[in-house]
Amino acid sequence: MANGQLQFTEPAVRLLENEHRYLMHLAEEWHAIVLRFEREEDMDRDTALALLNELKTNLIGFLDPLKNHTDKEEEHFFPVLGSYIGFEQGPIVGIQEEHGEIDAYIGHFFHHTRGDLSGLTLDEIRKIVGDAGEAFEVITVHFVKEETVLFPMAERLLRADDLDTLAEKLNTLIV
Incomplete structure (x- = not known):
């Protein structure tokens, strides 16, 4: 994305972008x-606990839009693109595996933040926060891969009628 502008021209791909x-x-x-957890070595436990709760709240707000987006890709975008490039190997396989990896990190975070968190040590809190950090890293790389590999491939290979149908199916809100 240069200067805040979307780079793709096909409506189906622009929606995902x-x-x-x-x-x-x-x-x-x-x-x-x-x-903050990575920078602040001397964070006290009470501050860490408050930040963990804030992180949990923010991740809860992130989860539905992320799930709605990945569901749209899995149900509509990948099948259409896969009909052109195949499903057994190649970029779609890796991207789908990353969807699972993102889910696993976020799921692990939520597993460890269920119930009463007041008994957690500072080290335990830092470890739990690490799962959110890992999820962010995978998401960032994942989006770059989709935007540098899959999206250009879709614009280049998909026929106009497939792109139009795909745009209709993808044109739903994720929030």
Whole structure:
């Protein structure tokens, strides 16, 4: 994205690209909390606990839009692109594996933040926050891969009628 502009021209691809922008905006909000943990060596436990709760709230708000976006890709975008390039190997396989990896990191974070968190040590809190940090890293690389490999491939290979049908199916809100 140069100068805040979307780079793709096909409506179907632009919809996904625009969703990436929105999701990264949300992710950068909760990632700022992760970065505080990485920078502040001498953080006290009470501050860490408050930040963990804030991080959890932000991740809860991020989860539905992310899930709605990845569901749209898995149900509509990948099958159409896969009909052109195949499903057994190649970029779609890796991208789908990353969807699972993102889910696993976020799921692990939520697993460890269920119930009463008041008994957590500072080290335990830092470890839990690390899962959110890992999720952010995978999401960031994942979006770059989609935007540098899959999206240009879709614009180049898909027929106009497939792109039009795909745009209709993808034109739903993720929030």
